[in-house]
Amino acid sequence: MSSGTTADQLTGPVGFSLPLSPSGTSAMLTAPPWHFSGEIVLVDYRVDPAAARRFLPPELDLGPDPGAAAAVFAEWQWCSESGAELTDPEQCQFGEFLILLGCEYRGRPLARCPYAWVDRPVPMMRGWVQGMPKQLGEIHLSRPVRVGRAGSRPDGPGRRDGTVSVRGKRIAELGVRLTGQAEPPFLHTVPLVHTRVFPAWLPGERTVSRLVTSKVADVEFGPVWTGDGELALFDALDGDYASLAPVETGAGYAFAYAESLCHGTELS
C-alpha cells in the first residue's frame, strides 16, 4: 500500500496512517513535513549519571557531561505543508512537557528523550511514528501578556511556570525567574535520538526497534531570556521515572522557537 491520497479497488483504502479510507482524508496523521512555532520554557538540571545511563541504548554513551538533563515545557502551534490546520485552533495547538538527557553517539552530541507528554492525540501518535515516547497529559504553561497585571511581558524579565499532570496526578512543576538574556541552552540545540518501536502482536513476532535521529529544518530562535530555575519531579508514576528527579537544578530559559520536522535518519 502506498501512502498516497488516491486509491482504487486494486489498492484498497489508503492514508499516511490509520484510519485508512478511500481517499486517504480520514488518516489521523498528515505526511511530513510538519511546521512548529512555539514558546519554550526550559530548566537545565542534573540527574544521577548512573540513572541516566540506564535509559540509554547500548549504542549511546553519556558523553563529556554525564548527568546533564533538561525539563522542557512548550506551547505549540503546528501545521502541515498546506497550512490547513491553522484555521482550526483546536487542531493546530498543543502543549508539551518532556525530559532530555545529554548523550553521545560516537562523539556526536545528541539528546535522548526518555519521557514526553502532550495534551492532544495527534502529536502523541506522531511522536510514536518517530520513536518519541509521547503520552497524554495535562500541560499548563504561563503565557506572557502584552497589557495589564496578570502576567509578565513576552520579551523581558518576569516569571514563567509550568505544571504537568498525568491521569489526575501531578508529575512535574517548573518555574523560571527571567532576569537577562543568554544563548540558547545546549540541550535544545542538539538532535534528538529516538528508538522506533513496533510492539509485537503476532505469535513469534519480535518487537522491531531502530535508533533514529530527527531531521529538522528552518530552526528559528527568538531572544532567549534566562534566570534562576526551579524544578520538581514527583514520584507519582513509577520508579524509573522517579530515578530522573533532579540532584541539582540550574538555570531556566524562556524563548520563542520554530522548526520544521522533515523525516528521520537512521543512526550510523
Added chain:
Amino acid sequence: MSSGTTADQLTGPVGFSLPLSPSGTSAMLTAPPWHFSGEIVLVDYRVDPAAARRFLPPELDLGPDPGAAAAVFAEWQWCSESGAELTDPEQCQFGEFLILLGCEYRGRPLARCPYAWVDRPVPMMRGWVQGMPKQLGEIHLSRPVRVGRAGSRPDGPGRRDGTVSVRGKRIAELGVRLTGQAEPPFLHTVPLVHTRVFPAWLPGERTVSRLVTSKVADVEFGPVWTGDGELALFDALDGDYASLAPVETGAGYAFAYAESLCHGTELS
C-alpha cells in the same frame, strides 16, 4: 456571616464563596478585585432587532442601533489582588466566548451579554456572582506566534480563528483576516449590564433578580488590528440561542486587552 478570612466558633466557617471553611482558604472564589490580561478576537455582526429585544429586560431598550451585536473570543490570564494565582498556569488561565447585544438604559449606551462560555469552573462561578450567564464550554482561539510558519505575528496582519463547543456540539466559529489598524470596537468599550439571579429553592421563595453593571478599572488596549470578519452560530442548543444568529457580518478585530473588575453597581 462575614466574608472575612478568620473565624471562631461564634461565627463558624467563612469564605467569600462556598465552600466555607475554618480559615476561609477553601473558598472557590477569591474576593474582588480581579485583574485580567488577555488577547481578544471579536467580530461585529447584526441580529434581528426583534430577537435582540426579547433578550432585554424591560428596563433596557435597543437604543439608536437596534440589532448591533458582537461575538467575542478571549484567552485570559487573571489574578487576585495578591497575584498568587499567576504561578499556577492552570488556575490563572481560561478561554471565553460570549455574545454582546447593543442596548441602552435611559439613553446610556450599554452591552447585554445573553450567552457566555468559559473553559474553567472558577470564572464560570465568578460570572454568576455578577449576573453574567457563564456556562462551561470548549474554547479554542488562534495564538499569534513570534517565529516560524505556524501562525501569524502578534502585531500585524494575519488571521485569527476561534471555535466553541458545548457538550460535544460546535455552537460557533469565527474568523478574522487582519489587514490594518483601527479604534477599539464600540461594543467592547461600553459597560456590561447583567441580571443577578438567585434561583428559588425554599417553598414559596421568589427568585431574586437585579440589574447591575460591572465597575471596571485600569482598562488597557494594545494596538487594535482589524479586517474582514466571518461568523457562524450553529443551531445546536435551543431556539433562543439560534435566534441570535447573524443576519449580517461586519468587521473583525484582534487586540490585547486588560481590565480590573472591582464590583457591581445597581442600575439607576
Added chain:
Amino acid sequence: MSSGTTADQLTGPVGFSLPLSPSGTSAMLTAPPWHFSGEIVLVDYRVDPAAARRFLPPELDLGPDPGAAAAVFAEWQWCSESGAELTDPEQCQFGEFLILLGCEYRGRPLARCPYAWVDRPVPMMRGWVQGMPKQLGEIHLSRPVRVGRAGSRPDGPGRRDGTVSVRGKRIAELGVRLTGQAEPPFLHTVPLVHTRVFPAWLPGERTVSRLVTSKVADVEFGPVWTGDGELALFDALDGDYASLAPVETGAGYAFAYAESLCHGTELS
C-alpha cells in the same frame, strides 16, 4: 421575574437560572424536582472532633458521636420531572465525591457536607442553589460488571475503588473489599444541612447565608454490601481540607441508591 417558561416584553427574558432567555429554554438548570439513580461507594471514618467542629456553623453541634465522618463516591444518572435528560447520556450522568460530618441541630441528627466535587457543571451549579459546596473535579469509580474477568459482580463480594483529582492533583483515594450484607450506613440516612451563600458584589452588600436542609422523596436502597474500607485524603489543597484527613478508617459500603430532590427547608 418569575421562574416560568414564557415571557413578553413586560417581563423580559426568563428562566429558573441564568442564562435568562425569551422562552426560558436556555436556563442552565431546570426547576426541581430532580430524580437521581446511582451507585454509591462509601467509607466510614473518623476525623479529629475539634477539626470537625470548626466546619460547623454555630447553630449546629457535633452530637453524640463527635468525629464521625464518611467519604462518599457516587456515579449518578439524573433527570427532571419530564425525564427528557435521559436520552442524552452526557447530560444525565455525573460522578461525585463528597465528605460528610455527623452533627446535630437541637438533638436532630444531620450530616454536614464541607466539601464536594462533581465532574459536570450542571450538578455543580445546582449544588450552589442548595448551598452544597460542589466544585469541579475528576471522579472515577469502579463499576461492577456482569460478565468476564475485568471487575466484580453488581450484587456480591468484590472490590470497589474510587479516585478524585482536582486541577491535576489527586486529593482522595478510597477502596472497599465487600464481603457481606449490612444495613445502610448511618450518615447516608440522615438529612444534609447546607449553608446557602450569595457572595457580596455590590458595595456595602452583606453576604447572605442561610442554613437549609434538603427535602428528599422516593428514597430507595438496593442491597447494601459491606467490608473493610480504605481511605486516604491527600494534602493537595489547603490546610482546612487536610484537617479532615482520617484518624481512623472504618467499614466500607457499596449499594444502589435513588432519591428525588424536591426543595430546601429552612432550619428551625
Added chain:
Amino acid sequence: MSSGTTADQLTGPVGFSLPLSPSGTSAMLTAPPWHFSGEIVLVDYRVDPAAARRFLPPELDLGPDPGAAAAVFAEWQWCSESGAELTDPEQCQFGEFLILLGCEYRGRPLARCPYAWVDRPVPMMRGWVQGMPKQLGEIHLSRPVRVGRAGSRPDGPGRRDGTVSVRGKRIAELGVRLTGQAEPPFLHTVPLVHTRVFPAWLPGERTVSRLVTSKVADVEFGPVWTGDGELALFDALDGDYASLAPVETGAGYAFAYAESLCHGTELS
C-alpha cells in the same frame, strides 16, 4: 530488544511499548492478553454497498450481504493478566464507539472496522498495535440503573442512548428501545480483520501494512435485549466518513459482553 521487563547495559531500556525504561515499568502498554468486561449497545444498519467496498482492502470482499453494517457503543473495564489495573478505575475504564462492515475472506465471514473512537489514550494506542484505527473522542452511553427513576433496568425493557463527539463536533447518535430478548447480533460474533500500518518516516521507507485478525478467548454474552434502533452519522469529519451514513436502520441490541484479546493472526 526483547519485550521482557529486565535489562542491563547490554540491552538498554526495555518495554512492550514506548516509553522504554530501565525496568520496563514505564511502558504505556502492557503485554497481552488483555481482559475486557463491558456493556454493549449496537444498532444494525445498512450502508451503500459501493461505499463499503471502497473501505475494503483488495483481499476482502463484501460477501453474501453487501452493505451490512453495525454501529457499536461500549463501556468497558479491562485489565492485564495480573488484574492490577482494576484498583484504578481511571485506568481500567473506557468508552468506545466503532463502525463494523460485514465482509468475507475466501468465504469466511469477518467484520471490518473502518472507524473507531475511544476516550482514553491507552486503548487508542493498543488499537494501533493491532491495526484497529482507534482515535480519541468523547463517548457517552446510557447506563442501566438498579433503583429509582433515572434510567431503565439492566436486564429488561427500556431505552439506551449513545453519543460520540470528536474535537468538539457531534459525529454520531444512537438509540435503542429494548422490548424483548434475542440472539447476539451477527456482526458482533465474527472476527475483526484489521490492517496493521507502520507509517513511513525514514527517506525511501515504504509504509508496511498487513492484514491480521484478532484472536479472542473466553467470550461471554449476557442476555441480549433487542428492539427498534435509531442511528445518525453526522457529516462533521470528511467525505469518506460521511459515505458510511445509514441508508436503512435495523434493530438495536444491548447486552453485557466479555472477551480476552490474545494476539493477532495473519490472514491466510
